[in-house]
Amino acid sequence: MKKLLAVILLVVPCLAGAQPAQPPQTDPLLEAMKAELGRSMETLRAAEASPLYYLGYEAYDKTSYSVSAQAGSLYNDDYRRSRLLDVDVRIGSPALDNTHEMKGREASNSKRQEAAALPVENDPAALRSELWNLTDKAYKAALDQYAKVKMNKSVTAEEEDKSDDFTPGAPHVFYEKAVFPDVNKEKFHAMARRLSEKFKPYDFIYDAAVRLSVDTVNRYIVNSEGSSIVTGNTYVRLMYSLYTRTPDGMDLSRVKIYDSDGLTDLPSETEIARDMDATIAQLKAQRVAAPEQPYSGPVLVESRAAGVFFHEILGHRLEGHRQKSEESGQTFAKKIGQPIMPEFLSVYDDPSQYRHGKQFLRGFYRYDDEGTPAQKAVLVENGVLKGFLMGRSPIKNFSASNGHGRRSEGRGAVARMGNLVAVSSKTLSPKDLRQRLLEEVKKAKKAYGLVVSDIAGGFTITDRYLPQSFSVNVTMGYKVYADGRPDEPVRGLNLIGTPLQTFSRILVTGDEAEAFNGTCGAESGWVPVSAVSPSLLFSEMETEKVQKSNAKPPVLKPPFTDKEGK
């Protein structure tokens, strides 16, 4: 369990139809939440010797539709509505409360908490009845935890960072709901069927799917500081995936995702079909490539992959709460004001940024899950570390939240990324960048350099009891030869390294930045994020072989490509 928490995953990574502000008093869910919060706070504040000093509700009102197809017919077609409630209870005082990190033998700091389904119908009595039930449960659990925290603090060594557990917040009132878009189901059914047919002629494709999902999430946040916020996002994703296995037992897959905040922004079917053809060709070439051997030398990480790289290697290590956690590696905790990467690079995270160029950014939001307005957090300026991603858990020298307290349902919020953006003042055009890579290859006396076009996310370890390393899986890349041979695709490698050393080896960047949209998983659950970066040229980077399934490819060919079996 502990290990799971230690590993931060990023799987391949929206605002449309936002309704103008409505009079909040007409929203029965919001009213029920306020009423029950008020009643609970009044009674529970001093119900026990340990005071309740903060109570917050967050309800997720979700509408989701998804359709997927395989081999020309619909695999799944699903529409659902749901409402889930999270209750944040804080007992004690901002200086020390029930959320305080446990240390030593008792250290199990799961962020999991009770969440309950609420009626989807706006009936005040039923809504309040469920709110009451969960509040009581959460309050009792918090009392119990607070007693444990106090004892744990008494019997364990003093912490290095003695910051409070919670920082006060200002009351915010905001009301803007997202509206679930009209989905022409027939149109998307037909499109999904047609697109999924495209994989059928290829006998090396062992699994493939096309999927469209549309999710509208309206978050209702009320708390005992007087905040009343309703804010919504719509996320539209169209994706296709294909998978094969090599004769030496390596599983290879490719995924392409189109993200948007509305159905009208999706690419045309023709464009998607064209992309599919290219992906199929790439996978075919990759399948017959020789498995990669461990390599150390110059590496060019292309733009979208570089975004993921920053997310994994830098972003997670700049999440505020990790700087004071006694469990955390704290790579950057004491490096404020010091250079941590070349001076031509700056990095910030700005969840209030809605688009990068034309590309919708999934990491966009107006308020975080702790009721703080989203704002730009400057992390690195000209190579020098300036700050951290902050939720409402203060750390030494950084007491205020910058609107990055995030979570998914059933978890306590911690500092997380939204839209992580890296900018560079030392750039080269794509052509010159490739030329520079070749120069570096020659300088290092290597036969070839590596270009990484796509990475499937990866993981980075930030917990102290394990090495502070990262490993990201390269799903597409190629070798660029110094002697001018044609490029060759690679398969079966992970980029590995340690953060500080790796950043110091960035030589120059590309002059264009693309956005990577994804969903990031960590201790506070899964949150939509984006990462934007130019391509990065590293003087040296190391790779390792991937773990293989070692299963043989299927004995028979897929049925529709097996002429003998017809």
Place this chain on the structure above:
Amino acid sequence: MKTVLLALAAFVCASPAFSAQDQVLKAMTDEMRRTVTRLKMDNLDKPYFASYYVVDSSETAISAVFGALKEDSFNATRHASAELRVGTPAFDNSWYAGRDMNSFEPGLTALNEEDGYDAVRFSLWSLTDDVYKKSLERYSQKKAYQKKKNITELYGDLSPVKPGTYFADRKAVPALDAAAWRERIKALSAIFRKYPAIQWSQVRLSYTPRVVRFVNSEGAAYRYWWDKVNLDVSVNVQDKTGLKLSDEKAMAWRSLAEVPPYETLAAEVETFAGQMSALAAPAEAEVYLGPVLFEDQAAAEFLNQLFVGNVSFARQPWAEQEEWMKYYINAGDLTKKLGMRVLPAFMDVSDDPARDSFNGTGLIGAYPIDNEGVIPAPLELVKNGKLVNFYMSRAPVKEFRTSNGHARGFAGEFPTPRPGSVFFSAQPEKRAPLDELKKKLLAVAADNGLDYAVIVRRLDAEQARKADALLAGPVLAYKVLVKDGSETVLGGSDWTGVTFRALRDIMLVSDKDQVYNYFQAGPFYFNRGFVPASIVAPAALLVQEMELKPTDAKPDRQPYLPHPYFAR
């Protein structure tokens, strides 16, 4: 070689003529043919047997709490499980769990919801390949295990059977009037606005029309449909000592048409709400040793948990960690008592899956053909109190080598021998009206020098049983005073020392029969599939002696605030 040729011949003949219209069945049939004729890896064994089982489910779920809609969803799924056997029917890869009990399950995959020949075949092909490779590995591991343990007493792994075929279809699936049901479910859940002692409640309707398809390499094939209609009422209460109690009243029918009118459902919910409310202020539980009268759901669950569940699941897999088996798999312990007295001499038991109603009430346990393609016949289980048979699949055991058509299970679990519709009968002189049963109960208690006797009307579900316990604890137990027959609900209690003796201790039964439709939990604790089953049995059972004690469960604090609705 000869076996294979015969199997193939049978297979080709059995391909149903109308499968051309059923794209799913056609895909299953065609991929099966390719599997048995061409699937062979290098110099390794080819499968001697293969089967595909495909279940379509389309569930509409409507739930409400306290008068408001909570869930209103539709979810369609199609799942396939594949079984491949290498070796011979005498000894193959089956019934071997190896080191990892949790992996003892057939290959399972989700298939396209939409009927698509290519898509279904593609998924089956992928699943088959995976299962074939696993089967080869299991086979060699099982052979090594047999050698290591020097197991010489073998009864075979797949019994021969005449391949059954059965094809049923219907023109249209009865549509659920969702709008009307939403109102009904909301109204039923609003009944709890009258019961302040109940902390939380929910009413949930689930309507799931299903289509089941099967083909195997011996020529068995079927397609039939059945409807799962459930209404579950869940309730949480906390008694005055702080003990939290929860229960779920589950009602199930064979079809939407059989669901009783709203007024009947509302009356059932009212009764349940009233009973559960009484639990908030119960009489203090204490140690009790004496006669117990089981009524209603408790009488049926008593027979289910002690008898039916223990004449199921005869065959147990081999496992590296045999001592852990009991934590993973339910063993049918009564199957070891064949020919012995298991019930009082005045009782008989039989099972007849072909019976789909009893006195006008539908039996959800009915099925036309079992999961292995065997058509069941009526089965006598107990004669004059003696166990004469138990449920059998095609997995032979020492006592029986052939199937009696009771292999059942959901996609994702191996079919195991399980009930269909079970009928308990008793000689007329041992049947009596309920008031006489109660008199007899009090008389036996008085004979034992007791001031009170116990009536149990609801038992906890089988899956809530404690490890090693034969019977789940009572939810609704009543203290009945010997002097005047008055009843008070008892606080949290549990059984101690229940053995199979309790079945033989049945003294007298009700003169009325009840139909109990329920879902029997599968034997694999790591993957419990539920199958619909029915018990037709006397509606009350008087048991000579049972022992109760206060529950070990610890109470919780009462809520800090009153319920917002009742606090008004």
